[in-house]
Amino acid sequence: MATEKKLSSKGQAWFCTTGLPSDIVVEVDDMNFHLHKFPLMSKSRKLHQLITEQEARHSSAARPEEAQSEDEEEDQLLEQHFQLTFTEFPGGSEAFELAAKFCYGVKIDLSPSNVASLRCAGEFLEMTEEYSEDNLISKTERFLSSSVLNSIKDSITTLKSCERLMPMAEELGIASRCIDSIVSRASSVDPALFGWPVNDAARRRRNGVIRGGVTGGGGGGSGSGGYSWFEEISLLGMPLFKQLILAMKEAEMNSEITESCLMHYAKKHIPGVSRSIRKPLPSSSSSSSSLATEAEQKDLLETIVSNLPLEKSSKPSTATRFLFGLLRTANILNASEDCRDVLEKKIGSQLEEATLDDLLIPSYSYLNETLYDVDCVERILGHFLDGIEHRSASEIDGGDSVPRSPALMLVGKLIDGYLSEIASDSNLKASKFYNLAISLPDEARLFDDGLYRAVDVYLKVSDSVTKLFYYIIIRESVTEGCFAGFVNCRRIRGFRNRRERRFAECWTVGSLL
Template sequence: MSAGMATNSKGQAWFCTTGLPSDVVVDVNGMTFHLHKFPLMAKSKKLHELITEQEAKFTPDTVTDERNSENEEKEEIQAAAAVAEDEELYCQLRFSDFPGGPETFEMAAMFCYAVKIELSSSNVASLRCAAEVLEMTEEFCEDNLISKTERFFSQTVLQSLRDSIETLKSCECLMPLVESLGIVEKCIDSIATKVSAMDPSLFSLPENEATPIAGGRNMGTTTRSTAGGDRWLDELTFVTSPLFIRLIITMKSQNLNHEIIENCLLLYAKKRIPGINRTNRKPLPSSKPSEIEQKELLETIITNLPEQNCTRSSTTVKLFFGMLRTSNILNASDDCKSILEKKIGSQFEHATLDDLLMPSYSYLSETLYDVDCVQRILAQFLDSSEDKTSALMLVGKLIDGYLSEIALDANLKPDKFFELAVALPEQARLYDDGLYRSVDVYIKAHPWITESDREKVSGVLDCRKLTLEACTHAAQNERLPLRAVVQVLFFEQLQLRHAIAGTLMSADMAMALTHSDSDKSPTTTRHGVTEHDETVVTTGDDDDDDVTWRAAVRENQVLRLGMDTMRTRVHELERECTTMKKAIEKIDKVGPDGWRKKFGCKFKTQVCDSHEQTVVETRKGRRTHRTHHHHSSR
């Protein structure tokens, strides 16, 4: 029968052209199939029962009696025509919700006609459900569709991770029948088992390798796909959320690697929830879910994240920040936000400035950015018990860059700026140049703040940790309060003195080395002539010694030139300091003790006088000068 079979589809009708007129019409979800009852009845117990019931209900005798009783006055030929019409209609069957739709029923019908069908991981679940509905059991017919699909499912699909995922994807539209057949549970168990035996590195998230520029921003990204180019992990993101969460719960029950579970959840959230990945603007493959559905899915993913700290990378932190930003937009629960903040805080050193610049979505906050959230994340980072000496330095630079950005916000209060600036411990900053830049930007952007607020903001600076360049800029910065400028001048003077002392030490060491080389052998001159022998001894290193000696002389000259320059700068600072002291004394009528107490200057007046350490040419001159100064002071 299969050799002479052909199919023909016309609109919403499907015909089996075997040379015989069809005697069964089956309506499947609006699609009509014109078939023959004997092939169907031979394979399907359900179709056999339905066709037999139709034949028993609509026999020709019954139809003739009904027609004659209703139309007794009609002629016999009209009754015969009505009987023929009814004979054509009595074998009509209807399936309003057939699993897999018309496509699956077509394959089941072809199987009844002994036509070979191609089983695959994408259609085996629907065919198994169709065979269950049509009762195509082994008891009714040998090697029937149920046994054929079961064998393919267990021997082929469940042996492959990719095929198991593909079959699981097809199960959503087959609920609840596919669930009762155990196909969903078997697919989930197969996936979890095979994943547990794999290398966790295969589950690494695609990394965005960015070129960093100043301030922690990124410019240009290149994406690295998952390891080995394997696409099955991406296919997992197309599984519907209820089945995916069931898979995650099964993975957790089997104590799978936490990194695998976390990366699967992050990748699923990245692909299924719009807005988490700001660099990915591609539309979703299916219709966009509603905000309620997005919120429920996001909260479910967050609550299933492992508590342990897993993957530490900039990609992971970026996704966590994206989820936190989306949680604020969708108004997710506070518990979910706290989980994300804790996750970010455990690896805060991998964040970038772009990650921190989250807009504020709260009606209670007037600031442009969510500063409170960054403060909470920073607190989580500082509360962690792990060794983070190097990480602390990275976070210090990150916070300084963040302060420079938010300092431009006109609604940022001085207290909020101060709290975030002093939240980091002292060892987080090697230099305070970045913090000084933030303070300068804030004071410049907020010229209306009071003098006390200006002093409070500038009070976060440690002038001892400013470089010479920053001190020079701050000393000439008219926006800084007077107290800050005085402190900067004082510590700049100390730095210059230390630099001069170091220069003198280097120069003395260079001269000492030069003299020691020339006086090392008392019986040998620098040109190799001995006192006891008039013979000229030529050494092989004579030229090298001359070069070394000339280099030492040049270095000494350069050092002394730099020393003179710094001495000039010290004198300039002394004059500036003296001028400022006179101005302060005029302002404050209380006296020297009063202005020192007011401005917090704990150093005495004479510290600005550097004549005590005036640089002279030789050590003897320095000693003589110090002695002379000591006697004159008396």
């Protein structure tokens, strides 16, 4: 009858009692495992080699001048207590405990969270099929192939566990196989089934379910909706996340999925990207909600921006709000010019989806006296107009008539609202106000009411029109042949009634613009 095995842990010590006293202590991460050498030697070539070497050293050191009998030598070996120490055991004491149980024949439960550490432990201890049949390496490999790699969620869980197993997990191909599985299974699913990862949390709670969910395996294994595995990906560390995004781009995955991963990861790790109040995502002991240093945040932001798809987002309103959040953060972190230029161009390609609140980008540079970054908005508007001009030129070449662009009219209304908002800034120079006002083509405005309102607000802040503004009005009057505007500009000084004077100023400037 087999001896009953009792496995127990006491403080920093772990015991296996089989009726025989322990003859070997293995120290892993300050945990002492009191074990028996023969079960360990039967499964692990490395432990067999180390124990045999210790036996040989003890035997030679204890050998007396007079020869001992074989029975005496055997009794002496049984009384010896061996000590092994592993300072960098893959997976730590938890992985060694499971490997030790496996050596004793105890059934262990493999899971996506422990299979990578056990695979590395088996490699470290040389628990190969050649040394012992149905050993730990072959058992973990079968579980990886038949279970983990058939599910997106399980593959992400195992990939996350690889972070503390580097570089062995990379050398054994565990991380790369998990990444390939994620990319392959995500690519085979219709992107329309994935929930957009930055939808308002309150809306999801109100609906009660996440619409458009897919199983974690995308055809194998159980899991939760698309939003769930976006959350799982956001828990990855930067090195593995970079590898995953690179694999997605190399596989030419649908840009919507790639952008969704980038957006969700940025919202998880970069503070201030989203201005809305959201329910915090579940925290992890090995992953904080924000990166530790400003340099790491800057590196992450530039990495995310450099990997954003060039195509216009399929959910432009949500993506535009997110891009403006990235742009604000890029200004705060003093990101590279290339990074900010990419963001401005991508925002410009879908500016019609922006709101007035999006455009109110604070001025973080001490060189700017204005409250908001007007130059940045002017550059974004320039990128938008370049795109409109390019599309119009293509339509003209095709022989089609070019109707008034709805996107251009939306942006015209947006810019007029922005002008009204920044007009109250007393530090705003007239030249900046004027240049932004005239940057829009005539087709952008059906009516000039918004522009008149902006000019009126601007003139209310200044008690009188500045000399530079007079110069601009005169210059444009001469250029456009609007001599009446010049006359009216001169007549402004003659008005005694303040309200009448402002009306004249507004009318004069509005007629010129």
